Structure formats: C-alpha cells, structure tokens
Amino acid sequence: MATEVAIVKCPDYDQAKVDQAVQHGLELIGGLSQFIKPGQKVLLKVNALMDSLPEQAATTHPAVVEAVAKEVIKLGAKCFIGDSPGNATANVMGTMERTGFTRAAKNSGAEILNFQKAWITDIPSPSGNKRIPELKISQAVLDMDAIINLAKLKTHGWTLFTGAIKNLFGTVPGFFKSKYHILAPQPYEFSESLVDILAVVKPVLNIIDGIVGMEGQGPSAGQARTMGALFFSSDAVANDAVCSAAIGYKPFDIDTTKIAHQRGLGIGELDKIEMVGTDLEEVEQRDWQHSATNYNLTRWIPGWLNRFFSPITKLLRIDPEIDQTKCQKCEICLNGCPARTIHNRNGQIVIDLKNCIMCYCCHELCPYKAIKLKRGWLAKLMGIAAPNNDA
Ligand code: SF4
Ligand code: SF4
Structure with a gap:
C-alpha cells in the first residue's frame, strides 16, 4: 500500500469543528483502530516547546490534542499527554497549564505525563552515529504501547522546518537536549540524531496541526499564520514532506526528511505519496516566510x-x-x-x-x-x- 497523507481543512480551533476534522482525518487513513488497540497505553506526544498561550502558535493547539485524546479513549485505550519543554529548568506542569494541555486532559479524560520525572534510558544509536552514539530517551515514552505524534507546523531557525520528526526531540528530557547541540553542532549532524530518535520512538501516527502554524522566526518568535488544515499519516517522513512543501520548501531541503527517506524510515518523495482528502494545492501557501538562517x-x-x-x-x-x-x-x-x-x-x-x-x-x-x-x-x-x- 502506498504511503498516505490525509489533508483535512479546518478553519479554526472551535472544538466541535476540530473534533469533526480529526474524526474525518482518521477515517481517511483507515481508522484509529488500525494503529492502537483497546487497553493500550497511548502517549500523545505534543509540542509543549515553552510556556506560551495556544494563540501564540508555538505549541500544538489544545483543541487538537483534546480531539485526538477523545478518540483514543473512545477506543478503550489509556491516554497520556506529554512532552519535555525546551527550557531545562521549566516548571513542566505550569507549561502544561498555560499551553492548555491540562484543560485538554481534563476535558477528554487523559492524564498529563511529566517526562522529566521518569528514568532516562540510554539507547544505542540505531544508525551507529558516532557523534551521539547513545540517545537519552525518557523511560516514560519507552513504557508506552503506542505514540501518537501531535506536532505543530512551523518554520525553524536551525532545522528550517519543524513538523513530525523534529517534534520527537521532546522525548529527550530537559538538560540532555542542549548536549545534543554541543555533540552535533552542525544542523545536518543534529538532524541525523533527530532521525535516530524517530527510528527508536516509532510513532504509529503523526498529526500535524497546521490550522494555525508559524512563519518567520520560528519555532517561537515568528508570527501565527492560518493555513486551516490538519495533516494525518502513519509515516512521519511523508507527513513532513507534504507539510514542508505546503510552506514552500522542497521536501529534501529539510535534512530530517532527506536522511529519514534515505534510511528507509518513510517516504520523502511527493510523487510517491498518495494524498487523500483535500488537495495540497488548496491549502499550500508558498509565500510562507521562512526563518532567518545562514x-x-x-x-x-x-x-x-x-x-x-x-x-x-x-x-x-x-x-x-x-x-x-x-x-x-x-x-x-x-x-x-x-x-x-x-x-x-x-x-x-x-x-x-x-x-x-x-x-x-x-x-x-x-x-x-x-x-x-x-x-x-x-x-x-x-x-x-x-x-x-x-x-
Ligand atoms: S534574553 Fe529573554 S530569555 Fe534571556 S534573560 Fe532576557 S528575557 Fe530571559
Ligand atoms: S550557542 Fe549561541 S545561539 Fe546557541 S543558545 Fe548559546 S548564544 Fe544562543
């Protein structure tokens, strides 16, 4: 079966509209029951980059998180919401509150998970990466039966674009994230390790929140911009390829997409991806401002x-x-x-x-x-x- 990416239009974060869009997106890719089973522990790996409000568009919108959590729970699985914010000294629960994830958990019946409170497990790099030979991943993530990756569509000053693959960097707890930058100081090397994380964490499903994304100086200091779409795929690489194309990149401009494609972890070539739902041309915005970067x-x-x-x-x-x-x-x-x-x-x-x-x-x-x-x-x-x- 060809790799599929479903594109579903959703004009804003009105909860009823988001619920409907999420249900439709899941149906288009074959139904949630394909990816998770009753009784499983399922983590929604959100983007909780920092202590910011949903309307600032730096984090996954809580309406999307709530909609997905409700579907997971409806299926009889146990649902957790978690991330490790970029600031190593962050008050994680405070960040979860301000970003709206605590409310999403309460409304849906999910539980907030603090990665920083769990053990950290060293996992050997699956690609034999010499710069970062051991990945430090939160045991809270590794204990899950399935990961649903809930990313935000944004530009990024370091990796150009952040979507599904980059979102998994949050499975590395607090202080260890900065170490990655020291050990792999060039963007390409850093992206190699991000792809290692993808190979270890293996999300079963990737949903990218592009209802309102971020352009310009992403991932946190840019401007919110409405695209009005959600993107669904079991393939993180394909989803990133489609979303980066939607904001004016060629998929292989993005190192994580290129490296992951080369390693066979997904499909990064647009002509090999089957797009279902709304046409990409209907939602793409090629004049999306990219981040300052040399x-x-x-x-x-x-x-x-x-x-x-x-x-x-x-x-x-x-x-x-x-x-x-x-x-x-x-x-x-x-x-x-x-x-x-x-x-x-x-x-x-x-x-x-x-x-x-x-x-x-x-x-x-x-x-x-x-x-x-x-x-x-x-x-x-x-x-x-x-x-x-x-x-
Ligand atoms: S530059 Fe920003 S993060 Fe740094 S101390 Fe000033 S306000 Fe805080
Ligand atoms: S290394 Fe430079 S760019 Fe990176 S956090 Fe420090 S001052 Fe900022």
Missing part, C-alpha cells in the same frame, strides 16, 4: 573552521543579539544555552559570541522575544532573509 551557507563548515576564519565567516553569520529593552532577565536563555556562552554580567544578560555555535536555542526559548537574529554584512548582501526580527 544554514545553507555555513552548514558544512565545522565550528572550529568557522572560528578560525572568523573575520570572513563573521560576515556570513547570523548571530543572536539581546534587545536589552525587552530582556526581563529571567535567565531562561542562560540556562538553555548549550555552549554556556550567555552570562549575567552585573545584572545585564550578555552573549559572548566567540563561543556561540549558532544553534539559536536562546532565540527559541526566550519567552519575551528579546533575542533577535542579527545578520552579518555579507549575509545581508546575499539576501539571506531575517524577516521582521532582524537587528
């Missing part, structure tokens, strides 16, 4: 070379810069910086750029949008985009 220029340059030739590469860099007028000195960026290059100097939060690996975790985690991405002179000249938030 990714395509510097992706192959090792960090040490980047530093060695810094007078030249500096011109190409896109560096994080703190807007002191917006900074609330919460120190979330400081704690989340894998290179430990953000400091509190006499009450002012500053970035020491010489050790910065351009992972943009700080930009992703700042709840006050106080971190801008500043283009070097050559990056500006070459027209590398930094929409709306350019310093």
Whole structure:
C-alpha cells in the first residue's frame, strides 16, 4: 500500500469543528483502530516547546490534542499527554497549564505525563552515529504501547522546518537536549540524531496541526499564520514532506526528511505519496516566510573552521543579539544555552559570541522575544532573509 497523507481543512480551533476534522482525518487513513488497540497505553506526544498561550502558535493547539485524546479513549485505550519543554529548568506542569494541555486532559479524560520525572534510558544509536552514539530517551515514552505524534507546523531557525520528526526531540528530557547541540553542532549532524530518535520512538501516527502554524522566526518568535488544515499519516517522513512543501520548501531541503527517506524510515518523495482528502494545492501557501538562517551557507563548515576564519565567516553569520529593552532577565536563555556562552554580567544578560555555535536555542526559548537574529554584512548582501526580527 502506498504511503498516505490525509489533508483535512479546518478553519479554526472551535472544538466541535476540530473534533469533526480529526474524526474525518482518521477515517481517511483507515481508522484509529488500525494503529492502537483497546487497553493500550497511548502517549500523545505534543509540542509543549515553552510556556506560551495556544494563540501564540508555538505549541500544538489544545483543541487538537483534546480531539485526538477523545478518540483514543473512545477506543478503550489509556491516554497520556506529554512532552519535555525546551527550557531545562521549566516548571513542566505550569507549561502544561498555560499551553492548555491540562484543560485538554481534563476535558477528554487523559492524564498529563511529566517526562522529566521518569528514568532516562540510554539507547544505542540505531544508525551507529558516532557523534551521539547513545540517545537519552525518557523511560516514560519507552513504557508506552503506542505514540501518537501531535506536532505543530512551523518554520525553524536551525532545522528550517519543524513538523513530525523534529517534534520527537521532546522525548529527550530537559538538560540532555542542549548536549545534543554541543555533540552535533552542525544542523545536518543534529538532524541525523533527530532521525535516530524517530527510528527508536516509532510513532504509529503523526498529526500535524497546521490550522494555525508559524512563519518567520520560528519555532517561537515568528508570527501565527492560518493555513486551516490538519495533516494525518502513519509515516512521519511523508507527513513532513507534504507539510514542508505546503510552506514552500522542497521536501529534501529539510535534512530530517532527506536522511529519514534515505534510511528507509518513510517516504520523502511527493510523487510517491498518495494524498487523500483535500488537495495540497488548496491549502499550500508558498509565500510562507521562512526563518532567518545562514544554514545553507555555513552548514558544512565545522565550528572550529568557522572560528578560525572568523573575520570572513563573521560576515556570513547570523548571530543572536539581546534587545536589552525587552530582556526581563529571567535567565531562561542562560540556562538553555548549550555552549554556556550567555552570562549575567552585573545584572545585564550578555552573549559572548566567540563561543556561540549558532544553534539559536536562546532565540527559541526566550519567552519575551528579546533575542533577535542579527545578520552579518555579507549575509545581508546575499539576501539571506531575517524577516521582521532582524537587528
Ligand atoms: S534574553 Fe529573554 S530569555 Fe534571556 S534573560 Fe532576557 S528575557 Fe530571559
Ligand atoms: S548564544 Fe544562543 S545561539 Fe549561541 S550557542 Fe548559546 S543558545 Fe546557541
């Protein structure tokens, strides 16, 4: 059977409309009972990136989570909702409350799961990855019978796009996430490990919330944009291929899609994917603003070379810069910086750029949008985009 992706239109997050769209999407891909069985423990792996409100479009919308949870419970399975937010020192239950996931759990009868409270299990890299030979995955995830991946459609400053595969990074608890950035400092290497996580976690179903996604400086500092669609597939790779195409990328522009396709973990070629439901052309928005990135220029340059030739590469860099007028000195960026290059100097939060690996975790985690991405002179000249938030 060909890999299928179902596209279902849904104009907004009115719960009744979302419930209907979710039911329709599940029917189109053969019914939920194909993927889960009564009595199973099923995790809805949401995107709870940060402590933000649903309308900010940084996290999976709780109406989608509630709709899927109700279907899982209707089938007689036990349903859990969980994620590990990007900020390692986050109050996880507070984040679950603010993002609306606690309400979704209450309304549906699901339970919130705190990955950070569970054991962490070392799993050998299924691809023999030398940079990150052992994946640290929350035992809470590994204890489940089935994972349903509930991702948000967004741009991403580091991996260009975040959908189903990138969403699984949250199965790595708190502090360990920053270690991945140090061990695999280039986007391609980092994506290799994300694909390793996909191979271990093996979601049975992937639903991408594109009712309202994020464009521009995703995954957290961009603008909400309505696409009005939900995407369903048992194949995370195919779902990412379709969603990234819907916002103007070629599927293999996205390393995670390309690597996962090459490894045979799914289908990344659009002409081999059977799309059911609404036509892609009806929902795609090719003028979706992409994130500021020097990714395509510097992706192959090792960090040490980047530093060695810094007078030249500096011109190409896109560096994080703190807007002191917006900074609330919460120190979330400081704690989340894998290179430990953000400091509190006499009450002012500053970035020491010489050790910065351009992972943009700080930009992703700042709840006050106080971190801008500043283009070097050559990056500006070459027209590398930094929409709306350019310093
Ligand atoms: S830049 Fe943002 S995350 Fe960092 S201390 Fe300031 S407000 Fe907090
Ligand atoms: S300063 Fe920001 S972009 Fe640089 S390494 Fe730290 S978190 Fe990453």
